[in-house]
Amino acid sequence: xxxxxxxxxxxxxxPLGRPMETVDERLVxxxxxxxxxxxxxxxxxxxxxxxxxxxxxxQRRSDGGGLVEMSAARPFQIIDASMVPLRxxxxxxxxxxxxxxxxxxxxRFRHVAGITKGMDVEWSFTPAAGRGRGRGGTHVRILHVWxxxxxxxxxxxxxxxxIGPVFVHGIASRTLAGLAxxxxxxxxxxx
Numbered sequence: 001x002x003x004x005x006x007x008x009x010x011x012x013x014x015p016l017g018r019p020m021e022t023v024d025e026r027l028v029x030x031x032x033x034x035x036x037x038x039x040x041x042x043x044x045x046x047x048x049x050x051x052x053x054x055x056x057x058x059q060r061r062s063d064g065g066g067l068v069e070m071s072a073a074r075p076f077q078i079i080d081a082s083m084v085p086l087r088x089x090x091x092x093x094x095x096x097x098x099x100x101x102x103x104x105x106x107x108r109f110r111h112v113a114g115i116t117k118g119m120d121v122e123w124s125f126t127p128a129a130g131r132g133r134g135r136g137g138t139h140v141r142i143l144h145v146w147x148x149x150x151x152x153x154x155x156x157x158x159x160x161x162x163i164g165p166v167f168v169h170g171i172a173s174r175t176l177a178g179l180a181x182x183x184x185x186x187x188x189x190x191x
Contacts (some may be wrong), residue, residue: 008063009099011108014122018145020159024172025141030183032125035138036105038183039123040064042098049178051171053091065098065107074170092167096121116163119146138183142176144168 028035038044041064046052053071060066073089094114100107109121126139148159 007061009061009065009097011097011099011110011120014108014143015120015145018120018147019156020144020146020148020164020168022144022164022169022172023141024169024176025139026176026180027128027137028140028180028183029137030180030187032105032127032138034187035140035179035183036102036107036125038179038186039125039140040100040107042068042070045070045175045179048182049175051089051174051178058095061099063102064100067095067112068098068109069093069095072171072175074167090167092171094119115149116146116168117149119144119168121145140176140180142172144172 038048042055043057045055049072051073053073054069055071056069058067058069071091071093073091092114094111094116096109096111098107098109105125107123109119111117111119111121122141122143124141124143126141128137128139144164146159146164148155148157148163151158
């Protein structure tokens with residue numbers, strides 16, 4: 001059961017200049033408020049996203065963040081010689097501090113346990129102007145930065161060439177696409 005803490009968590013600005021940086025972004029045809037509320041309600045992600053195994057708060061903060069445990073699967077598909085697809089899901093797990101900024105819509109995570117310990121993540125939400133009725137929306141950007149695992153010689157290389165592009169991008173792009181579909185359906189049903 002999650003312990004409720006009154007004090008907000010301040011993870012500060014995103015650190016820049018780290019060796020691994022992945023960016024996932026898209027235009028979502030929903031308001032900033034709708035997309036931000038769906039994205040910041042991380043405990044609901046498994047209901048919307050088939051690749052998420054679970055999300056559990058260990059501690060909750062007054063801003064909606066806290067200490068959150070997450071597990072997702074990175075799906076892979078391999079084609080064998082007979083051209084029959086072989087699929088499998090690689091399980092991942094991490095523990096993050098999470099802060100939610102409602103006044104300047106953003107969500108920050110700092111991974112504090114798991115192979116990605118030390119990774120910083122920021123979800124940002126910017127109104128996107130558009131032409132004509134219903135053409136606006138929200139530009140959502142997910143930035144992951146990391147120095148890599150503390151494995152001599154290969155840690156940074158693994159982060160830049162395997163963990164970032166294959167696992168982080170693979171999970172984050174699916175997460176953003178899935179939550180965007182939820183926000184767009186919700187906006188259409190309200191419109």
